[in-house]
Amino acid sequence: MSKLTLSVDDDVIQQAKSWAAREGTSVSQLVERYLREAATSGPRPDEAAPPVLRRLRGCLKGLDVEAHRCHLEEKYR
Secondary structure, three states, X not given: OOOOOOOOOHHHHHHHXXXXXXXXXXXXXXXXXXXXXXXXXXXXXXXXXXXXXXXXXXXXXXXXHHHHHHHHHHHOO
């Protein structure tokens, strides 16, 4: 298993820890589940996607990728 370092707001970390405790799991397992779900093409028929993933799906449709790339190149020049 590989390690991954993320920068996350302290409030979000505390909320994630509370959520994980209520769910009887770890923050690492929550993140792994989210990334696994995000990497799939859609929710599995036998399991509904988590609410946060349902909200995020499709939010980048219609994004002009080239324009965004140019914006980022200019921003971080």
